[in-house]
Amino acid sequence: MEIREPEPAEAERIREVVDSSMTTSFRLSPAQIDGLVDDQFADEAVADKREDEETLLQVAETGAEIEGSTIAGFVEGRLEDGWGEVRWLFVDPEHRGKEIGTELYETTTETLRDRGADHVRVTVLEANTEGHDFVERFDLEHDGDRRVEIADESVVEYVYTDPDVDADLPDSTAEDASEAEFPETERVDGQLTTTDGGTTVYIARDEEESGTAAPFFTTYEDDAHAEQFGFYCANCGSLEVSMDNMDRLACADCGNTHAERSKESYDDSYL
Known part of the structure; x- marks a missing residue:
């Protein structure tokens, strides 16, 4: 398995991975999933993220020995105010059980720290039924909720950080879910x-x-x-x-x- 940056022509395959992963693991309607995928992972959106110096995109490509080479996982990270954030992490359900998610997470957090992140946080949509337990297995703790607008949908995301981090999260335009x-x-x-x-x-x-x-x-x-x-x-x-x-x-x-x-x-x- 190879972890690398995606090529421009691979945006469609990234959308396929995101869509199949959300359909399997997210408590969202088909219409909500379609809207989120179109908003966050359309060709233009992926291209803009690739050109953003503060955004990190990586894919996990399986080796040829696993039914041919293909993109089986995707992760998006970002640097902001000394923090590295893992914003999205998806693994194709057909390729789960091979530690692809773990490899993507560990590679991304290491890369964010190498690029200057003092601390790392992970955001997980509340509707992601499996993502919360995945994150907690890295000894991260739920540090708060916030309500954000994605594809004209008001959704809640959980923020996870290292338990020993004594630092304020960066300011966000997102509304604190507890104050909504x-x-x-x-x-x-x-x-x-x-x-x-x-x-x-x-x-x-x-x-x-x-x-x-x-x-x-x-x-x-x-x-x-x-x-x-x-x-x-x-x-x-x-x-x-x-x-x-x-x-x-x-x-x-x-x-x-x-x-x-x-x-x-x-x-x-x-x-």
Whole structure:
């Protein structure tokens, strides 16, 4: 396997890897995946990234002995204010289990440090069901969330850093997810609330479940959070959220959905 910079003509193959990886591992709709791939990995977008001196693109090419030579993985990194950031990392599902993801991660972080990065952080979309466990295996810790706009979609990404790093993350135009506004809510005595037919419902900000469009939050009938009411959809502000016998949440108003991500269901082949 060879780790190298991609050639201009390889943008289409990169999109194929990204699309197949997202389809397998991301809790996003086909339309959301198409929009993200078109926004971030179209020919022009990849060309702009290749020309940006602060951006690092690398691909993993399999050897001829593995069903012929082909690009099986892709990673994007960037330098910013003394930080190196691993922004995207994808491995074609057909080539997982060969430590391609590990090799891409380690090569990219080493290259970013060689180029002057004092610290390295990794950003992972909340909807990436396998990426979080992958990153945590390198002893990185979840250092915060932020809401960003990608392809006209408001999504949450997790930021991971080394646990011993005592430095502020660089300023970002991204909105801190913990400070994002919630539709159809107001504060009552310092607590975030919404209403159901005129009845006040209390939203537990510390009881969050991931969603494809925005998180879900547990709601209560009382300000002491003793009697559970249901769930609140932070994408549209609805309380019309159902849960099936597999603990999957779905908003009846906007289609936002949630499926539990657990380390027990993590696929080691991602490495």
